[in-house]
Amino acid sequence: MVAEGTEGRVITLEEASKHTTEKDAWLVIHGKVYDVTKFLEEHPGGDEVLLTSTAKDASEDFEDVGHSDSARDMLKSYYIGEFDMSSLPAKVVAARAAAATRAAAKSGEETTQDASQDFDDVGHSKSAIKMLEQYYVGDLHPDDLSEKARAKLERKESAEKAAGEGLFGRITKMFW
Ligand code: HEM
Helix, strand or coil, X not given: CCCXXXXXXXXXXXXXXXXXXXXXXXXXXXXXXXXXXHHCCCCCCCHHHHHHCCCCECHHHHHHCCCCHHHHHHHHHHEEEEECHHHCCHHHHHHHHHHXXXXXXXXXXXXXXXXXXXXXXXXXXXXXXXHHHHHCCCCCCHHHCCHHHHHHXXXXXXXXXXXXXXXXXXXXXXXC
């Protein structure tokens, strides 16, 4: 087990998929990997369901049951590392994105907005921020950015410009 609040190493689906038995079982839930071997016998829903949820992203299985807050709280005792989202098969990622868009459209939720503030509010980890790169498709037109995001972009651009202008620029860039 990795100490609470510490980020564990990054684990791919391939590696997680090697732990699928009652002697050694890992689960992937919401971007984190858990070694539930010791929990199998204690699980109120039984060990079978846990074993069938190994070797994949089990977030939906976990959510479908409507686990209580205390069940969610238990997760941290089994945490062993961060899940490498980029190791999920492309078709799983695409199916999820489509489902999320459908769900958002159904609930009338606005998806076409600058979500930078929402993203920042959650306080995402460094590895979560790095994961963004895998899903990058292009830049938003500056007119459509939120005020804060635009100010950030302007700071970045001026730091980049200054970077081309010698040592001062390089230092500015280092601190931006
Ligand atoms: C480490 C991950 C998990 C933990 C800590 C956990 C914990 C718990 C706990 C404490 C309960 C009792 C009800 C509650 O408090 O919500 C429960 C029930 C249940 N869990 Fe999990 N669970 C985990 C993963 C899963 C997964 C991946 C599945 C897959 C389908 C699953 C299926 C169920 C089912 C079906 C029940 C209902 C049992 C019943 O009410 O008869 N659980 N779980």
